[in-house]
């Protein structure tokens with residue numbers, strides 16, 4: 001018994017849970033693990049949708065057999081070629097050599113490049129259908145959410161959208177699979193962290209894709225390649241993803257500082273205290289060296305205010321702060337209230353990079369912009385309070 005889980009009479013989840021990988025894509029921490037979801041439709045014809053990471057192939061194939069017994073897999077549909085989903089393709093093909101691999105034209109380049117597979121494939125175009133017997137699947141080509149070949153598959157009978165990575169989240173499935181089996185609030189952060197870390201850069205494409213699908217289909221279930229299957233309230237995850245894809249935020253401020261010996265930290269704490277005194281209830285204060293950027297990005301995605309302060313290191317900005325700035329620039333962070341301050345002792349450098357960051361993102365810079373030499377003086381700390389006050393009033397105004 002390998003714990004496949006029924007979605008409907010003929011559709012099963014045959015995914016796996018990964019609690020062993022520390023860093024997703026060797027970048028993003030997985031404190032709650034992650035699930036690689038694959039689904040099988042056991043109709044007259046049998047179709048698998050995506051596979052799982054190579055480490056879990058054996059368990060995965062057992063789950064597939066658990067559902068279909070001695071039947072063969074007729075089709076393997078590839079919604080996404082990232083190896084956490086495509087890693088078991090070769091093994092599935094060995095187990096079911098007659099199987100046809102279905103993808104779009106771009107999928108095939110990846111299939112050949114990663115796995116040397118050039119035969120037994122079927123190329124589909126946007127809007128094409130595949131008849132499994134009692135149902136027809138329809139394909140939607142949805143490039144760049146978040147790879148060039150990404151697509152989605154819609155089961156028109158059971159009204160299930162197999163969405164690839166879109167609508168996915170971090171966090172493994174601890175016995176539950178469906179949205180109605182868990183307290184969603186507990187998972188919201190991990191879902192947004194997945195969105196902001198992995199899909200966020202492609203927000204505008206995600207928004208266009210969601211708008212298009214909204215006009216063409218009315219799914220009753222959303223089945224992504226990571227995280228929960230949404231059957232009770234699919235509209236919830238669609239709304240959340242759409243909101244995040246447009247960078248809609250709520251009132252709150254994320255203060256991040258880079259500090260070696262505490263002087264910049266004192267400034268950041270003054271800003272944070274002022275934010276609190278000026279009525280901001282959601283304040284996140286992070287040491288950029290100690291909080292992984294994955295979590296900082298997640299909170300920045302949630303709130304409408306950011307304050308960034310950094311010391312100077314060898315004539316440049318403190319390296320971990322530079323890493324965060326690049327991550328935000330690459331995600332085209334926008335529509336935030338922004339406060340900045342730097343510290344130095346002889347040449348300066350940190351504040352120049354923070355000003356460059358301001359030029360690279362579409363955010364509203366709030367006065368004063370501060371540069372402190374050595375330890376912050378009481379005049380400097382007063383200005384930090386001013387940053388807090390001005391950021392507080394701007395984020396409140398923006399939230400009205």
Ligand SMILES: Cc1cc2nc3c(=O)[nH]c(=O)nc-3n(C[C@H](O)[C@H](O)[C@H](O)COP(=O)(O)O)c2cc1C
Nearest residue numbers: 259260261262263264312314315344345346347348
């Ligand atoms: C290793 C190291 C390198 C530094 N490089 C520079 C520099 O190139 N230019 C400069 O103006 N200050 C430099 N500083 C000084 C700090 O940026 C400055 O003292 C700042 O106030 C330190 O803030 P902190 O206490 O928050 O770490 C350096 C300090 C250290 C420890």
